[in-house]
Amino acid sequence: MSCFALRRGKCSIxxxxxxxxxxxxxxxxxxxxxxxxxxxxxxxxxxxxxxxxHISETYYGGKMPWLKGGINNEC
Ligand code: SF4
Known part of the structure; x- marks a missing residue:
């Protein structure tokens, strides 16, 4: 299995x-x-x-993805 951070053969993080x-x-x-x-x-x-x-503004650009079921609704 490949790493989540691998994009087009390069590390994205x-x-x-x-x-x-x-x-x-x-x-x-x-x-x-x-x-x-x-x-x-x-x-x-x-x-x-x-x-x-505070977490929303600091890390998620003012969004609260935990209230919608996750980023891009993945969770
Ligand atoms: S170098 Fe990057 S893509 Fe490769 S395993 Fe480490 S974090 Fe994942």
Whole structure:
């Protein structure tokens, strides 16, 4: 299985010349990313509203994807 970050043969998250494959410390499958995202969004949903707004503004451009079922509705 390929890493979620591999795009057209290049890593989209690290500044590396060549993908290190499953030996890379950042290697994750798309399924792992979806599972982790679902867990994170579940946790964020339990936080106070003002904290959710802070997270939304800081990391998600003002959006709250955890309220819609995930980024691109993947979760
Ligand atoms: S395995 Fe590592 S280098 Fe390769 S795409 Fe994933 S994060 Fe990037």
């Amino acid at each position: 690290l500044d590396v010349k060549k993908c290190e494959g499953s030996d890379c410390n950042f290697y994750k499958t798309e399924a792992q990313v979806k599972k982790e995202r679902k867990k994170v969004f579940g946790r964020i949903k339990t936080l106070d509203r003002h904290i959710q707004i």
